[in-house]
Amino acid sequence: MPHAIRVVWTTRDGAERRTAAARLVRDATGRTLRHGPCSRCGGDHGRPRLEGGGSVSLAYAGDLVVAALAEDGDIGVDVEQGAASSPARLDRLAPGATLRDWTRFEAATKAVGADLRDGVRLPVVAEGVNWMAVLAGRAVHGRDDDAPAGFVISVARAAATEPDRSTN
Structure with a gap:
């Protein structure tokens, strides 16, 4: 994968998840985490960004808060609780899909700024640690x-x- 993406995580330890994410990002980068406006409602829970530049993506599962950080580019991260081979309950999209398939899909859709509401479907990806999708x-x-x-x-x-x- 070109350009390094650093992944860090922490537990919420009772803090609200956005507070825990802001602390995690500040500890990892020394920069402040900001949220852009939501593309659907205009609220302050849109795509996260780093004050002063750089890229960030956030994910939450259970008590875990995960941040992916890069100097540039459109990035995405996802985390799910369970085993990678566990069924993902996505039979309507991809029969036999696993939690690993779901985390790949979520990371990819965050990277391109889309989601299931945009008609995006679960991508077919290569097996192995490194993968690619369109x-x-x-x-x-x-x-x-x-x-x-x-x-x-x-x-x-x-x-x-x-x-x-x-x-033209």
């Missing part, structure tokens, strides 16, 4: 990351979009 017309490169016992983490980076060079 979502919403963009290539996404990902990897399955180390996680605390009982959790599954996947992280992804969307390929840069090419400018339209066509002539």
